[in-house]
Amino acid sequence: MADMLTTCPYCGVGCGVAVSLGEPAAVSELLAVLPPLESDSISQHAAVTVHGDDKHPANYGRLCVKGSALADTTGLERRLLYPQVDGLRASWAHALSQVAQRLQDTIDNYGPDSVAFYVSGQLLTEDYYVANKLMKGFIGSANIDTNSRLCMSTAVAAHKQIFGSDSxxxxxxxxxxxxxxxxxxxxxxxxxxxxxxxxxxxxxxxxxxxxxxxxxxxxxxxxxxxxxxxxxxxxxxxxxxxxxxxxxxxxxxxxxxxxxxxxxxxxxxxxxxxxxxxxxxxxxxxxxxxxxxxxxxxxxxxxxxxxxxxxxxxxxxxxxxxxxxxxxxxxxxxxxxxxxxxxxxxMTGQPNAMGGREVGGLANQLAAHMDIGNAEHRDLVSRFWQTDTLAPRAGLKAVDMFEAMASGKIRFVWIMATNPLVSLPDANRVHEALAACDCVVVSDCVDDTDTLRLADIRLPASGWGEKDGTVTNSERRISRQRAFLTMPSEAKPDWWALCEVAKRLGYSKAFDYSGAAAIFREHAALSAFENQGRRDFDLGALAALTDADYDALEPVQWPVPIERPEGSKRLFSDGHFFTPTGRARFIDAHPSAAKAGSATYPFLLNSGRIRDQWHTMTRTGRSPRLLNHIAEPFVAIHPDDLAELGAQDAQLMRIHNRFGRCQVRALSDAGMTRGQVFMPIHWSASNASQALVSSLVAPQCDPISGQPAFKQTPVAISPLKSQWQGLLVSRVPLSVPEHQYWCRREQADWQLTTLMGASLPSIEELMQLWQSPGRSWASLDEPLVQRHHVIAYDHGRPVLWFLAQSERPQIDEPWLLDALTQNSVTARVLATGRPPGGSDTSALVCSCHQVREQRLLMAIADGSRSVEALGACTRAGTNCGSCIPELKGLLAKAASG
Amino acid sequence: MRRLLIIGNGMAATRLLDELLVRGVPGSDMAVVGEESAPGYNRINLSPWLAGEKSLAQLITHEAAWYAEQGIALYSGDSVAEVRLAAREAVLASGQVLGYQQLVFATGSRATRLSIPGHDLAGVHVFRNLVDAEMIAERALAGQRAVVIGGGLLGLEAAWGLCQRGLRVSVVHNGEWLMNRQLDAEAGVLLAAALSARGIQVHLNARSDAFLADSISGNALGGLRLSQAGHEGVHKVLPCDLAIMSLGITPEIRVAAAAGLLCARAIRVDGWLRSSAPDVFALGECCEIDGESFGLVAPIYQQANILADTLVGTRHVGYRRIASPTRLKVSGIDLFSAGELHDLSDCQSVAWRDAERGHYRRLWFRHRQLIAAVLYGDVDDGNAFFDVIEQGMPVADPVALMLTGCAA
Incomplete structure (x- = not known):
């Protein structure tokens, strides 16, 4: 099949991706588990290969390691495939009626401000547009906010403050x-x-x-x-x-x-x-x-x-x-x-943070870069949408919105394509908020997230490769995200679910779209409506696209006014700004003192992403090669701080403050400044015992933007003593023995759970914990150094592999998983955790070509003295280049002896 | 008169003949007296022969014709009744007198017998040589009940052989577990379970008190009466038509001792296999060196090599004790044992169990030194463990050694 051009669903760069499809893959196993309730069957997902779109102006053919691994993430495992209401499988018709009814009941009893939508920079512009239109235009509340609040709202506010527009x-x-x-x-x-x-x-x-x-x-x-x-x-x-x-x-x-x-x-x-x-x-x-x-x-x-x-x-x-x-x-x-x-x-974090801003996805925006506080704008939008119930004032921003749920002011929330239990600050309070909320509707494409666990109604959303619409990247470039896979089972686009609910609420006329293209046309038309150059955001030239034009839409940078269909590379080149006077505004943004640690909480915690993961790993966590770079959460800390705490690299550390507590491994990192630590944001209760960094973050926000301060959290840190460290490999998630820490990830057919604990259970206890009829065991009895090992077989097929010992297990995972899957060696060889004759288990540096540190050190020793030479010798760094800084680090380390 | 007279034609003797021929000693210098009528055969293969896994032809290592070709005088089916050292002559049972310049005792050993009531009943056997094996084979009919007394290696092999012939077999063992000199208790339990699964009943801690006559003929075996250690007065009778005693061996030294050679449990020889009398030598199961006697083939072959040098006057380093591992196959189950399993009370052990495949292995360490190893089912790394035991080097990672056979 010819390449389908689309865009990457990860960061705000918005790279163009070319997708090729192979033969459809069989999904008979899934079908057996999940017989479709309605007429549509589970579609067959084809074998997908991806590469960079050579012509896309964001990337000109380049892809990073995450984008390169997109094909690993299109499988149907762990997908949410049908609606559920109050824990039971339901038809779409029933689920939509329930959403509409509970929404209407809440509005009837408590007013429109008692309901909220919490949406996401992962949504496409069309989904986003409809959500905003329904809430602000027809429900009449502005309680719609987005996870972009957590990443971009500060830039929005600063842009508007200085430039007069979010440009x-x-x-x-x-x-x-x-x-x-x-x-x-x-x-x-x-x-x-x-x-x-x-x-x-x-x-x-x-x-x-x-x-x-x-x-x-x-x-x-x-x-x-x-x-x-x-x-x-x-x-x-x-x-x-x-x-x-x-x-x-x-x-x-x-x-x-x-x-x-x-x-x-x-x-x-x-x-x-x-x-x-x-x-x-x-x-x-x-x-x-x-x-x-x-x-x-x-x-x-x-x-x-x-x-x-x-x-x-x-x-x-x-x-x-x-x-x-x-x-x-x-x-x-x-x-x-x-x-x-x-x-x-x-630079925006999310794939469509910009698109969300354009449609007014934030509670203090209206639509098409108009202000909800501006009466003229409200009038304009009311007339365009033909509504007389437009929200009169700004709604609650993310942190306040969830606080309002906790205090009973908001009693209905519809969360789409985001996982606020992991991403919002003070996660424990967010948990209380969702637990307190009368009705929590969650639309997602995966079947288990921390947030989904608290949902009353779950709606299966279509995912990347299935959705069709547009996104806007950091440079204002609107690109098509195109569908190349059929929607599996009962998954539906979010805009469809929103429109169906709107129709059930009585707004049929305003939400009767023939498809994403129709929504986009309306969005573009609104941006141009009575604009005449007064507002920065203008897609007038795109307001009359036919469906075919929309399908073929080339990446274009807004503004795209009717007279400039080629779009605009830069804004403000002419010195004109979108303030009332047309001049940019200087204000006295006087700096305020930075946060510092205290005696009780002497360390400042910073948080962020790691190279090979995206957000809460619902997608990237499914790609084995992406998990090879960094497989577990950690707290990066300066080696001298570590030594002062009496701890060692990789030791389990407790990080806590009055909001919460995490327990993750220490990562000794000389790049940290003393007194500061860093934790990645990706791990949650779904995949680790206590690694939710947002549980430590105070719900403190910028007073103007409402964006939470994730980067400077005072914490206390102390090392924990672990008697044992273990690895559990199993076909299905299993309960874990008494532990201080666990972290789970998926690799092909296997669940890998890393464990640390204070007292190691006996072999007998382990076998009892994991006993199952007909199961036979291989085990290691080792009183000398307290190493415990069990391997279980069901009907001659290995189903469980567990090792616990005083030190961190060093095993060759790819080999082990392959050997378990193939059932190719005896349990005794499996127990060694590595192929007979040994293998390289050093840190993975290049994810694209799966090159490990030991291989690179050998190449350096053999005379490779530059990144290019290493690339020529090992292929490391020659694809996406994400690991080049690490290659340089290795070269520098080798050069300094 | 031949220059060299060898008493015995077992595996030690035939190996010595081979070694001498290699050294250029003409067969015409040698005479051999063999008690058994058969020429040279491999005693180790008697069990597989009994089990029907090997043919008689596969047992034979040295045909009668071979002796003739080599010019070796073979007196088979005869035995030496007396040796006169001073006269340098041996008197055969047949009356013949053979002179010699050099004399080698390779008389081997005989099977230990129980002297309990009924031991002379028809159907009570030992299992030592081809004649024993043929007698047993002749008597063992499918469907009959057989008892093997002694749960050592040879006993279990015999039991398996009879089982293969269709008999219902019990093993009576006066120890806590089978093969208790080569295996630990856990391997012994696994072995017993495996034998039970193959239809061989195992009775442990069982003392044989009497063979009972068959009630019909009165002179043939009908059962074996047992008692259990610690349960005096409680008896059990195992009905049986055939009994094989497999209780170990006794060195055959009667002629040597009578001739005046210095003997303890066996004929005492030095590291060059020289006995207390000039020009008289001994090797194999009938000799002992520094109190050590022999039953396995490897040290005996080493002795044959040394003795051949000694006999032709070539300088050779003396016998050096080489421990040898026990690598056995019982009823299709691979077993391996190496090192000292007698006193492990101050050792720590690591064990690997694979119930899926029925494999088991255990290593014993004393201060990080490997002392002993038992492997059951999967004997892949046996030789590696044996080397580590012999070299005595400290083991950094006992588990890695156990799982991979690599000490590094």
Missing amino acids: VPGCYEDLELADLIILVGSNMAWTHPVIYQRIIAAKKARPHLHIVVIDPRRTATAESADSHLAITPGSDGFLFDGLLAYAIKHDHLAHDFIAAHTEGFAALASACTARNASLAVAAAATGMDESVLSDFYAMVCAAPKTVTVFSQGINQSAAGVDNASAILQCHLALGHIGQVGAGAFS
Whole structure:
């Protein structure tokens, strides 16, 4: 079959993906388990292969390791395949009626503000548009918020504050044309690898391109940068305030631009003076040497073209809007905005965070970048939607929304394509909130998440490869996400479920769409409605697409007004902004002191993503090769801090504060600053015992954006003593013996559970725990070093493999799983955990080509002295390049002996 | 007169002949007296022969014709009644007198017998040589009941052989578990279970008190009366038509002792197999070196090699004790045992059990040194364990050694 072009469902880069389909795979086993209730049968999923779309302007054929592994994630295992109401399987008709009835009953009894939608940057624009229209336009409440609140709302607020509209000025190409790139609060090498690779390629072509990384951690991104400023966490505002003061003091200002296109600069300048903003203050607050800062400031002021990329390190802060505004203002003051190769660039986390903003997915937005607080906008949208029940005011933002559930103000919530129990701060409180809510509806494409466990009604959503619609990436580029697989069993698009509920609520006329294309046309038409250049977001040229045009839509950057169908690379090039005066606004975003640890909670916890996983791993966790890079949660900590705690690398650590507690392994990391620790966000109660980092995070938000501060959480850390560490490999999830820690992942047909515990159960207890009729056992009896080993067979087929010992088991997992699956060797050979003759069980470095550290060290020893040489020798780093920083680290380590 | 006279034509003797021929000693210098009428055969294969797994031809290692070809004088079916050391001559049972310059005792051993009531009844046998085997085979008819007394290796092999011939077999063993000198209790239990599964009943801790006559003929075997250790006065009778005593061996030293050679349990020889009399040697099961006597084939073959050198006057390092592992196959079950299993009370052991395949192995360590190993079912790494025991090196990871056979 010819390639189908679509987009990747992961980060905000929005890469184009070309998909080829092979022969359909048999799903008879699934059919046997899940006979379809309604007429449609479970479709047969074909063998899928993916590669980068050579022509897509986001990636030009590149894919990162996650995108490259997309084909591993399209199977039907663990899919939610039919609706359920109150724990029982139900027809769609019944489930939809129940949703509508419970929604209407709640509104009737408690008013429209007693219901809420909590949606997601994983939704397509069309789903998002319909959800927002139903809640704000017809239910008449603005209680619709999105998980983009957790990642992008700060950038939105800063954009609107400074530019007058939520507009990302630049484009990816600017990163290749800049002289200076400042990466703030972004571990781009891991979180947006394809853009990072574009930057690295640009630097290779133009070596004078200077890259500065600003991050408290020495991340993989910092490894390849020209300089790294490891500032005090949360002190970004001071850094940029100091830059502004420096530019004023040394007169590096773009006077003409300030005069012609901005307002408020004089007030800001005098405010700076009044609060004594200076190099010295910035140096003290950021913990940097004055000379280092002054060099940095001089470089920024001298650079002809600068792009500052900011991401979660800026956004997820209690002073996020101030800090982001400070960045935007520095660019205004230096005239680096809307120019080729110059701009401030907010990199979005999610695949369609931008699309959600465009339709008004946030509680304080309306639709099409209009403001809910603006009466003119409300009138315009009311007329366009032909409704007289438009929400009169902003709704509750995510954290407040769940607090309102906990306190009984919100009694109905419909959660779509997101897992707030894992992603929202103060997870334990979120659990209470959902438990307290009368009716929780969850639409998801997988059958088990922490949030789904609390759902009253579960609706099976279509997933990537099945959904059809559009997404917008970080550079305002709208791309089609196309379906290339039929929807399995009873899965349906979210827009369909929303429209069906809307119809049952009596809004048939407003929600009678023939398909995604019709929704998109309406969305585009609304953006152009009475616009005439007054609003940044305008898709007028796309409002009359035929279904065929929509199917064939090429990636295009908005605005796409009727007169500019080719779209727009950059905004503000003409100096026009979308404020009432048309001028950008300087405001006094005075910096506030960063959070610090206390005697009780002396460490500051930072959180974020790792290279090979996405969000809560519902999709990436299904790809064996992605789990090979980092398979378990961890707390990264400086080796000296670790030593001071009397702990060792990989030892189990307890991280706690008054909100919650986690227990994960220590990862000794010299890239951490002392007193700071880092934990990945991906693990939850679904796959680990106590690794939910959000359970530690205070529900403290930026006062303007409502975005929670995930990056600086005071915690206490103490090491735990484990008597044993184990690995359980089983065909089905099993209960685990008494433990301090477990972490489960899936590899092909096997569940792998890593365990640590304080007292090891006896072989007899283990056999009893896992006993089953007809099961026979192989076991190791080993009193010398307390190593326990059992392997179970059902009818001659291995079903369970367990090892526990005093040290962390070192086994060759790929070999073991293959040997278990093939039943090719005796239990005694299985027990060794590695093939006869030994194998490489060192850390996996290159996920694409599955190259391990030992192999690379051998290649280095054999004379490979560069990333290129290593690539030529081992293929490591030659596909997505995500591991190049790690390759450099190995080379550097080898060079320093 | 031949230069060299060898008394006995068992496996030690035939091996010695081979070694001498290799060294260029002409067959015409050698004479051999063999008690059995058969020429050279492999005694180890008697059990498979009884079980019908090997033919008689497969047993024979040295045909009568071979002796003739080599020019060796073979006196088979005859025995030496007396040796006169001073005269350097041997008197045969047939009356012949053979002179010699050098004399080798290779008289082997005889099966130990119980002297309990009824031991002379028809149907009570030992199982030592081809004649025994043929007698047993002749008497053993399918459907009959047989008792094997002695749950050692040979007893179990005999039991399996009879079982293969269709008899209903019981093993009576006066120990806590089968093969208690080579196996630990757990392997013994597995073995007993496996034998039971093959139709062989096992009676442990059982003392044989009397063979009982068959009530019809009165002179043929009809049963075996047992008592159990610790349960005096409680008897049990196993009805049986055939009994085989398999209770170990006694070195055959009667002629040597009578001739005045220095003997203890066996004929005492030095590391070059020299006895207390000049030009008189002994090897195999009839000799002992520094108090050690022999039953397995490997040290005996080593002795044949040394003795051949000694006899032709070549310098050879003396006999050095080489422990040998026991690698056995009983009723299709592979077993392996190495090291000292007598006193393991101060050892720690690691064990691997695979109930799925019926495999078991256990290693015993004393201060990280491997002392003993027992393997049941899966004997792949036996030789590796044996080497580790012999080399005595400390073992860093006992479990890895047990699972893989690799000490590193």
